[in-house]
Amino acid sequence: MNDLIGKKHMIGDASFVIQHMRSTSSSAMPRAHSHACYELYCLLEGERVYLVNGKIFTAQKGDIVVIVPHELHSTASSQVKYFERVLIHFAPEFLRESDGNVLNFPPFQQSTLLRTPVKEQPEIERLLVQMVAECKEENSLYDSYVRHLLLELLIRLNRLHAVSPEAPGSNHPMHEKVAEIMAYIEAHYREALTLEQLAKHFFISPAYLSRVFLKLTGFHISEYVRVIRIREAQKLLRTTRQKVHAIAEQVGFEHISHFNKTFKKFAGVAPIRYRQSHKY
Incomplete structure (x- = not known):
């Protein structure tokens, strides 16, 4: 099967970006990152390891990962x-003011993975395929129709979360260990943390920890500590x-x-320029 990297439609x-992609090879984001918009990572086939805000999920066919603004995430x-997969980025302003209230519901307050029941997957996929088609063809009032489809998708995701609020984690023991280490770093980032200290604390070989941590996050341990510090400074x-x-x-x-x-x-x-570009 050939790889397909579809055009990003804006x-x-x-304020709304969507892209359809399929791949037969190993791929990953170069490193964990964050952005100011919402992200919906919708997995149509296959399996992906998704890191988000210090948690690691194994996404399966039909799963949707919801990323809220400014939270660190990556895939591998x-x-x-x-x-x-179909990837969607959207700013809250893309929704009509009256419809934006949907973002006040739980699945859009904290990044999470939503597991879609098999019977619900065809309808979710229909919404995604229709959004891609509308953006590709740009027929009359397509932007209004895409806005309508996105709202329907968000409502369905909220209902899924209401039924199953607990996100399934990863079934790989080392993934859970890396998640523990990330949580430890987030709790102790003001301290002078080193690879050797963390490896000793968690009873892991420094070389193995370095290799696995880099594969999952795109960062060396020392880089990740700095990223967490900068993310807190941004906040x-x-x-x-x-x-x-x-x-x-601080x-x-x-x-x-x-x-x-x-x-x-x-x-x-x-830092000063960053503050100027964000409202207090």
């Missing part, structure tokens, strides 16, 4: 190489009026120059 100023291959810049140097110290940086350099490397802009 509506407006990228499982033992099943072939997969087919504080968006939601508080604290001085930049105070935030740097998230574990001893020197403001190191903080500024690291922040710009991971966020793409300086």
Whole structure:
């Protein structure tokens, strides 16, 4: 079966983006990342390992991973190489104001994996295929129709979550161990954490931990610690009026120059510019 990497279709100023893709080879996001929009990762066939906000899921046919804004996530291959998925990014503003209330419901407050019952999968797939087709053909009022289809999908996802609120995890023991380590880092990121310390704490060989952690997250341990610190700094810049140097110290940086350099490397802009571009 040939790989298919479909065109990314956008509506407006990228307030809605959808892409259909299938692949027969191992693939992964280069590293865990976050963005300011919602993401729906809809797996039509195959199996994928999905890392989101310190949790690791094994997504199967019919599963939909919901990623809320600013949460760290990535995907990687499982033992099943072939997969087919539809990926959707959308800003809350894409929905009509009266319809945006759907995002206040639980599955859109915290990133999660939703397992779709087999009998529900054809209808979910119909909505996804129709959205891709509408964006590809761009017939009259297609943007309004896509908005309608997206709202229907979100309502269905909310109902699925109401029936099964607990997301299934990964059945791979090492995946669970990496998730534990990620949770530990998130709880202790202000401390001076090293690969050797973490390996000793969790009774794992440093070389093995480094290899598995890199495969699942795209990061070396030291990089991931810095990412968690910067992510927390971003949150504080968006939601508080604290001085930049105070935030740097609070998230574990001893020197403001190191903080500024690291922040710009991971966020793409300086801390002050980041704060200016996000409303308080």
